Each structure stands twice: as C-alpha cells, then as structure tokens.
Amino acid sequence: MGCREQKRMSLRRKLHILRTNINSNSARRSFITKSTLLQIYRLKIMLETIKREYDNLIAARREYQNLLRHVQEHKNVKVEKVAEGTFAMKVTCEKGGDKLVAILEAFEEKGLNVEQARVSCNEGFSMEAIVVAEDQAVDTRNVAETLLRAIGKQIGENN
Structure with a gap:
C-alpha cells in the first residue's frame, strides 16, 4: 500500500x-x-x-x-614626381617575404638610386622613399610598374 x-x-x-x-x-x-x-x-x-x-x-x-x-592583399603604389628625375614613392602591401630586397633589386636594374627611405612592417609592408633616376627619361608610370613588378614577382615566388 x-x-x-x-x-x-x-x-x-x-x-x-x-x-x-x-x-x-x-x-x-x-x-x-x-x-x-x-x-x-x-x-x-x-x-x-x-x-x-x-x-x-x-x-x-x-x-x-x-x-x-582581399583588402590586406591589395597592393597600393603611389609615385609622385618631385623634381626632374626625382620621385617620391609610397608602397603598401601585405607582409611576408623579402619585398624590400626585391624592390631594391628592381630599382638597381632600372637605374634608380634611393636617397632616403623609411620602411615599416607593423601591419603589413610599407615603404616611403625618395628615388633619383640616373636616366632622365624615366617617368612616374615606369617607376610604378617597376614597383608592382617587384612586389608581384615576390608574391609569385612565395606561392
């Protein structure tokens, strides 16, 4: 119960x-x-x-x-003509690889001398520089193409 x-x-x-x-x-x-x-x-x-x-x-x-x-992989290259044969350039792209070396080698091949440069790798690779061309026939488009080729070649080598 x-x-x-x-x-x-x-x-x-x-x-x-x-x-x-x-x-x-x-x-x-x-x-x-x-x-x-x-x-x-x-x-x-x-x-x-x-x-x-x-x-x-x-x-x-x-x-x-x-x-x-995609935003981080974006390459940003700005080149301004300061004086005859002198250019101020600014490069911003993603971090990684030997971009500085590739850019300097490309400048050497193109006949550009770096007078002053500032490089940073905090949030990505960025470089500001003043370059002087040995040949006066170089224009801003040639310098920008040289930079883009150097950065692109570096990215191709990493992949």
Whole structure:
C-alpha cells in the first residue's frame, strides 16, 4: 500500500512540476501531457531557428574575413614626381617575404638610386622613399610598374 502512495505522490509532484513549467492551471493529466508536448515542439522550433541564425552568422563572418583578406592583399603604389628625375614613392602591401630586397633589386636594374627611405612592417609592408633616376627619361608610370613588378614577382615566388 505504501508503495502505491509513494508512486502517486511522485507522479503528482512530476505533474505539478510540468504544470508550473508550462504555466497551466489544469489538473488533468491528458491536458498537461499535451501542453508539455506542445511546449517541447515550440522549444524545438526555437532551437532550429537559433541554429539557422547561427549558421547565417558564421557564413557572414567567413565572408567578412575573406573580404578582409582581399583588402590586406591589395597592393597600393603611389609615385609622385618631385623634381626632374626625382620621385617620391609610397608602397603598401601585405607582409611576408623579402619585398624590400626585391624592390631594391628592381630599382638597381632600372637605374634608380634611393636617397632616403623609411620602411615599416607593423601591419603589413610599407615603404616611403625618395628615388633619383640616373636616366632622365624615366617617368612616374615606369617607376610604378617597376614597383608592382617587384612586389608581384615576390608574391609569385612565395606561392
């Protein structure tokens, strides 16, 4: 007899817990179980929605990171003519490799002498320099092409 009453009390406690969790005032077992199943179904749908949103956020993050990589891989070369045969140049590109060596070798091949230079490798490779051409026929486009070729050659060697 005591075992039945313990089972009944246990069942009542469980039903009471379910009733409070689903905010129901009904005492009928069938209504409580239906409401509980409905609540479980709602939670399952909410979980699927959250998973879908999470997957969308992960995809957006991946796309954002790819865009950042493209921005970081972007090569920026600016060359200005200061005086006849003298150019001020600024190069910015991604970090890695011996870019400085490649640029200086390209300058040497082209007949350009570096008078003053400032190089930084903090967030990427950047170089500001004043170069003087031995040949007066060199223009800004030739210097820019030389820089881009030197940087491109360096990137090709790394890959």
